Amino acid sequence: MPEHSTADRAWALDQLRRLFAATNLMIPGSSFEVVGHGSRAEALRRAFRRFGALPAADSPRFRFAVDDAGAASAVVGGSPIELSGRRRGASDRIAWAFDFMPVTTSAVDRLADSGLPRGRRIGISMVLEPKTAVLALALHRAGAAVTVFAHPDETDDAVAAALRELGVPVFASRRATPAEHRALALAFLDDRPEILVDDGAHLIRLAHEERPALVEELLGAAEETTSGVRALRVMAAQGILRTPVIAVNDARSKTSFDNRYGTGFSCVFAILNLVGVPLPASTTLVIGYGPVGEGVAHYLRAADIEVVVSELDPVRALAARFDGFRVAETADAVRTAGLVISATGVEGTVPAELLAHCADGAVVAVAGGVPDEVGVERAIREGARLVRVSDGVERLSFDDGHSVTILGGAGAVNITAGEGNPIDIMDLSFAAQVAAIAQLLEAPARLPVGIHTISAREDSAVAAVALGWPVANGAASDSESAEWRTTRFTREPEADG
Numbered sequence: 245m246p247e248h249s250t251a252d253r254a255w256a257l258d259q260l261r262r263l264f265a266a267t268n269l270m271i272p273g274s275s276f277e278v279v280g281h282g283s284r285a286e287a288l289r290r291a292f293r294r295f296g297a298l299p300a301a302d303s304p305r306f307r308f309a310v311d312d313a314g315a316a317s318a319v320v321g322g323s324p325i326e327l328s329g330r331r332r333g334a335s336d337r338i339a340w341a342f343d344f345m346p347v348t349t350s351a352v353d354r355l356a357d358s359g360l361p362r363g364r365r366i367g368i369s370m371v372l373e374p375k376t377a378v379l380a381l382a383l384h385r386a387g388a389a390v391t392v393f394a395h396p397d398e399t400d401d402a403v404a405a406a407l408r409e410l411g412v413p414v415f416a417s418r419r420a421t422p423a424e425h426r427a428l429a430l431a432f433l434d435d436r437p438e439i440l441v442d443d444g445a446h447l448i449r450l451a452h453e454e455r456p457a458l459v460e461e462l463l464g465a466a467e468e469t470t471s472g473v474r475a476l477r478v479m480a481a482q483g484i485l486r487t488p489v490i491a492v493n494d495a496r497s498k499t500s501f502d503n504r505y506g507t508g509f510s511c512v513f514a515i516l517n518l519v520g521v522p523l524p525a526s527t528t529l530v531i532g533y534g535p536v537g538e539g540v541a542h543y544l545r546a547a548d549i550e551v552v553v554s555e556l557d558p559v560r561a562l563a564a565r566f567d568g569f570r571v572a573e574t575a576d577a578v579r580t581a582g583l584v585i586s587a588t589g590v591e592g593t594v595p596a597e598l599l600a601h602c603a604d605g606a607v608v609a610v611a612g613g614v615p616d617e618v619g620v621e622r623a624i625r626e627g628a629r630l631v632r633v634s635d636g637v638e639r640l641s642f643d644d645g646h647s648v649t650i651l652g653g654a655g656a657v658n659i660t661a662g663e664g665n666p667i668d669i670m671d672l673s674f675a676a677q678v679a680a681i682a683q684l685l686e687a688p689a690r691l692p693v694g695i696h697t698i699s700a701r702e703d704s705a706v707a708a709v710a711l712g713w714p715v716a717n718g719a720a721s722d723s724e725s726a727e728w729r730t731t732r733f734t735r736e737p738e739a740d741g
């Protein structure tokens with residue numbers, strides 16, 4: 245077996261970066277074949293395996309050929325893939341995503357068979373890219389009256405135009421000013437959705453503040469994210485929440501895959517896309533070791549990058565240590581880390597004063613994604629200067645002459661500087677969203693106001709369909725009728741006579 249060098253490893257990682265940029269498909273959990281000899285081919289096999297892909301000669305999802313000169317070509321699901329980074333048109337990208345979202349589309353088909361979505365108004369507030377377009381179009385084709393809203397930073401105008409052309413009204417524009425953005429959000433609410441599918445609970449909260457009458461009429465909402473569910477729980481505890489909400493985020497089929505695998509993987513690859521391979525960083529600090537931080541840390545390690553973790557919660561900090569990561573205080577670790585990634589989803593995680601203490605030239609990125617998770621705006625108000633370097637890359641310079649590089653506008657880097665979570669991950673999350681929509685539509689009366697979850701049975705069914713198992717095999721056992729008696733103390737049979 246040929247030896248591979250550091251240069252071969254960097255080349256192999258760059259091939260995976262190009263592959264993900266071209267396809268938006270998950271490499272972990274996929275099958276691959278690398279045809280060819282030599283050290284590059286061997287380094288590529290190693291890279292696939294380190295990222296959790298499985299070798300398979302029989303119809304692998306990814307087939308690479310590496311020729312004797314070390315040049316690579318890739319075929320995905322029978323189609324040759326351009327690894328040059330050229331972006332395809334919106335309709336092509338939506339059609340591509342459709343092909344890799346069988347779990348969502350089959351869930352919508354099952355719902356359509358019930359006839360329940362016909363004519364129902366469903367408002368979707370999500371990052372507007374091809375996967376969201378697939379969800380919107382599938383529900384639209386099932387007969388629902390679907391509308392879509394998105395934040396300007398999270399809007400792909402070409403995808404918005406493609407959706408409008410296919411008959412789905414879209415309230416979003418990449419160029420919207422803050423005032424226009426707010427007006428679009430209110431216009432979206434004034435279209436009176438019966439079900440609100442939200443991401444970050446921004447529209448649910450806006451509706452409570454600005455359109456209380458609509459909230460009373462809502463059949464319910466479904467919330468996609470950890471930070472959104474967190475805010476809704478506070479509202480419920482304070483008696484402010486006025487609608488049933490399904491916490492889709494809390495479904496196992498969502499959090500176990502979206503936050504850990506999908507966000508971890510897509511954030512690491514969005515960062516590689518922006519700063520290049522190999523990363524200039526010596527050590528990376530990952531702040532927060534929830535599912536997102538855990539995923540980010542694992543995929544950085546798969547890319548041969550040393551990781552240090554900082555965490556406030558001792559239980560999660562201990563988990564990081566058992567996973568083999570050094571645990572440190574944020575304030576200490578930022579002084580030497582070449583790359584700093586906030587994975588907390590908590591405002592003020594890297595405040596302006598901490599940015600000023602980062603190592604000169606450090607790269608700072610966000611995997612969580614709440615406003616002011618990294619204090620760039622306050623640093624600017626206090627005199628730092630922000631200059632654009634290239635798309636998604638800015639330099640923040642301080643008076644003492646040192647500077648840090650900010651990626652993706654300090655928003656969730658996989659979203660602001662990439663195409664979000666991989667297609668096959670959103671396929672699971674959106675199938676869980678469809679289960680939530682079904683739960684709201686199927687209930688004989690409006691569900692009680694409060695936070696609900698999708699049923700364990702529906703949750704398991706999402707993963708079962710993804711595995712190609714019959715849905716019944718994935719159904720959770722019915723714990724209420726399960727046997728509870730212990731078998732440890734079985735009585736000896738009574739002796740006869």
Ligand SMILES: NC(=O)c1ccc[n+]([C@@H]2O[C@H](COP(=O)([O-])OP(=O)(O)OC[C@H]3O[C@@H](n4cnc5c(N)ncnc54)[C@H](O)[C@@H]3O)[C@@H](O)[C@H]2O)c1
Nearest residue numbers: 469470471507532534535536555556557588589611612656
């Ligand atoms: N970028 C994306 O596509 C994407 C996808 C899913 C979730 N998210 C977001 O990512 C964020 C994290 O998600 P999660 O599921 O891991 O959340 P989580 O709440 O389970 O984990 C966050 C962790 O950060 C720790 N933490 C909080 N503040 C800290 C600080 N100042 N220093 C160190 N540690 C700190 C917490 O103790 C917690 O363990 C959420 O806001 C979520 O909405 C982003």
